[in-house]
Amino acid sequence: MPTTTTDRLLHSATRIPDTVADARRLFDSGATRPLAARVRSLHALRAMVTENEAAFEAALWSDLHKGRAEAQLTEISVVLAEINHTLRRLRGWARPKRGPVPLALWPARARLVSEPLGVVLVISAWNYPVQVLLAPLAGVLAAGNTAVLKPSELAPATSELMTRLVPRYFPDGVVRVVEGGVPETTELLAQKLDHIVFTGSGTVGRVVMRAAAEHLTPVTLELGGKSPVWFDDDARLHRAARRLAWAKFTNAGQTCVAPDYVMTTPDRVPALVAALRAAIKDLWGPDPRTGPDYGRIVNERQYDRLVGLLDGADVVIGGEHDRSERYLAPTVVTVPVGAGRPSLGPDAAHPVLREEIFGPILPIVPVASAEEAVEVVNAWDKPLALYVFTSSGRTRRLFERNTSSGAVVHDAGLVHVATTGLPFGGVGASGMGAYHGTYSWRTFSHLKPVLNKPLGPDTLRLAQPPFTDLGLRLVKRLMRHG
Numbered sequence: 001m002p003t004t005t006t007d008r009l010l011h012s013a014t015r016i017p018d019t020v021a022d023a024r025r026l027f028d029s030g031a032t033r034p035l036a037a038r039v040r041s042l043h044a045l046r047a048m049v050t051e052n053e054a055a056f057e058a059a060l061w062s063d064l065h066k067g068r069a070e071a072q073l074t075e076i077s078v079v080l081a082e083i084n085h086t087l088r089r090l091r092g093w094a095r096p097k098r099g100p101v102p103l104a105l106w107p108a109r110a111r112l113v114s115e116p117l118g119v120v121l122v123i124s125a126w127n128y129p130v131q132v133l134l135a136p137l138a139g140v141l142a143a144g145n146t147a148v149l150k151p152s153e154l155a156p157a158t159s160e161l162m163t164r165l166v167p168r169y170f171p172d173g174v175v176r177v178v179e180g181g182v183p184e185t186t187e188l189l190a191q192k193l194d195h196i197v198f199t200g201s202g203t204v205g206r207v208v209m210r211a212a213a214e215h216l217t218p219v220t221l222e223l224g225g226k227s228p229v230w231f232d233d234d235a236r237l238h239r240a241a242r243r244l245a246w247a248k249f250t251n252a253g254q255t256c257v258a259p260d261y262v263m264t265t266p267d268r269v270p271a272l273v274a275a276l277r278a279a280i281k282d283l284w285g286p287d288p289r290t291g292p293d294y295g296r297i298v299n300e301r302q303y304d305r306l307v308g309l310l311d312g313a314d315v316v317i318g319g320e321h322d323r324s325e326r327y328l329a330p331t332v333v334t335v336p337v338g339a340g341r342p343s344l345g346p347d348a349a350h351p352v353l354r355e356e357i358f359g360p361i362l363p364i365v366p367v368a369s370a371e372e373a374v375e376v377v378n379a380w381d382k383p384l385a386l387y388v389f390t391s392s393g394r395t396r397r398l399f400e401r402n403t404s405s406g407a408v409v410h411d412a413g414l415v416h417v418a419t420t421g422l423p424f425g426g427v428g429a430s431g432m433g434a435y436h437g438t439y440s441w442r443t444f445s446h447l448k449p450v451l452n453k454p455l456g457p458d459t460l461r462l463a464q465p466p467f468t469d470l471g472l473r474l475v476k477r478l479m480r481h482g
């Protein structure tokens with residue numbers, strides 16, 4: 001057995017085509033199709049998580065300085081909720097459904113049968129390395145597929161843990177792990193697969209989609225982007241600011257659905273800053289660096305990028321940083337918008353408004369009104385999430401009706417990801433397709449119509465030559481009935 005990281009990588013790299021071929025052979029054997037086998041796999045996945053919670057917590061601490069509570073709330077419990085939700089509903093989802101038969105085809109019977117796709121590759125990002133690897137896996141297994149997992153090399157402790165645990169809990173090989181970075185993923189993507197779920201950046205999403213096109217493999221792309229916030233609720237300023245700060249600075253801002261920037265009117269900026277300052281202190285104490293619950297930046301490259309974003313920004317809260325620990329305090333900035341420049345997008349005046357921040361820096365972007373905020377959102381890529389803090393129903397509707405995003409949440413942030421049963425995914429540049437609960441079932445199954453048209457009475461004759469006027473008129477009428 002390989003022991004060191006290098007050994008493991010070499011080992012997995014040389015075996016990638018075999019790994020996928022073995023997963024396919026197992027799928028072709030039919031072993032993963034029976035409902036009982038799917039339930040067994042979901043139980044194995046649940047046992048893998050529940051019997052190793054401490055090991056998962058330790059790996060998340062090592063990779064991201066993620067505290068125990070955060071590891072439970074944003075990773076482990078989300079995965080377990082997904083598995084339990086799926087186990088409770090699986091039988092119902094799997095039951096063939098009756099399909100409609102139009103009058104013109106009577107007598108006939110139609111059924112809708114869900115069938116597994118085959119071998120599904122799950123490629124994960126590093127920021128929620130347990131959740132974004134195992135939550136899709138629950139759906140992949142429920143639908144009767146075999147799975148190949150590619151954890152992120154940038155969360156090495158979690159990746160190593162998955163590599164160790166998966167063969168123990170799935171000795172049958174229903175789930176396999178390939179560790180590694182770009183070369184290994186590139187080789188994996190060159191194999192013929194039946195579906196790919198990719199969580200990561202838009203740049204690599206394009207690489208994945210190009211590779212998938214070679215084999216006409218369908219993809220689900222869970223990407224990121226700049227998720228905006230509109231903040232206009234006066235009445236509950238402190239409560240709303242606390243929720244905003246929590247959503248932004250959880251996992252040190254390294255969350256795909258983290259609020260990226262907050263828009264408010266110029267008059268409200270001082271009150272919002274004061275409320276955010278109080279909220280941050282309340283959540284992480286006067287010095288978040290010494291507390292047990294504030295994360296660290298994943299690596300030095302990301303740290304340097306984030307600290308670079310502070311250049312030319314006016315830091316109004318936080319800003320303290322320490323490279324030796326990859327610590328960057330919860331930070332709020334205001335930036336010059338620049339006359340004649342768009343507030344946001346590739347031509348915006350400041351880099352913090354030109355790219356997904358993906359770290360603990362929250363820019364405040366003053367705008368004249370909620371209507372102008374809508375224009376800012378619509379001027380660039382469709383975001384993964386949009387958050388609205390207001391007490392006005394009219395303002396909520398304004399955003400719901402006039403913008404497009406993966407999801408809208410009112411008066412909170414992040415929580416839609418943990419709302420098991422709602423589809424989770426982006427739109428446009430923030431992603432393609434969705435999963436969670438029944439949407440995972442749809443994504444990882446093929447819904448196959450099966451039609452039975454008895455040979456007698458032979459009503460199809462009316463639609464076959466030689467045609468008669470009467471027959472044709474009748475068929476036309478029946479067909480147009482729909």
Ligand code: NAD
Pocket residue numbers: 123124125126127128132150151152153154180181182185186199200201202203204205207222223224225255256257356358384426431
């Ligand atoms: P990334 O795109 O750099 O990497 C994701 C995965 O792709 C990793 O497993 C990596 O090994 C692999 N990879 C990297 N470069 C590759 C290449 N050239 N060819 C093939 N594979 C390659 O993303 P990341 O830095 O891990 O994650 C950050 C991004 O992910 C952010 O944009 C964030 O918003 C997004 N994200 C989205 C979600 C979601 O559910 N929508 C969740 C988490 C993160």
